[in-house]
Amino acid sequence: MTGNGRRESDKQMMAETPRPGRIEARYLKERFQSKLSLTAEQAMVIEPILEKVSDDLSRSLGLHQRIGGIMKNAYDQIARN
Numbered sequence: 001m002t003g004n005g006r007r008e009s010d011k012q013m014m015a016e017t018p019r020p021g022r023i024e025a026r027y028l029k030e031r032f033q034s035k036l037s038l039t040a041e042q043a044m045v046i047e048p049i050l051e052k053v054s055d056d057l058s059r060s061l062g063l064h065q066r067i068g069g070i071m072k073n074a075y076d077q078i079a080r081n
Helices: 005-015 025-036 040-080
Strands: none
Touching: 025 040
16 A cells, blocks of 8 residues: 555546445446546535436346346257247
């Protein structure tokens, strides 16, 4: 660890991906703040937007997983015949 230990841990946190199945609003907020150098006020303004994005993406991911399961089931049934 260098004299900039905090910076290294910040970079590591930014490199971490959100947990599978959900893109966390916190993760999105950190990415926006990092890339755009947002002020605290700007970050507060976009937080509700990012919460909605997180929820919308979570629902979409669930749908894709269900479709994938349905298709796998169909392929398994076809393979047995």
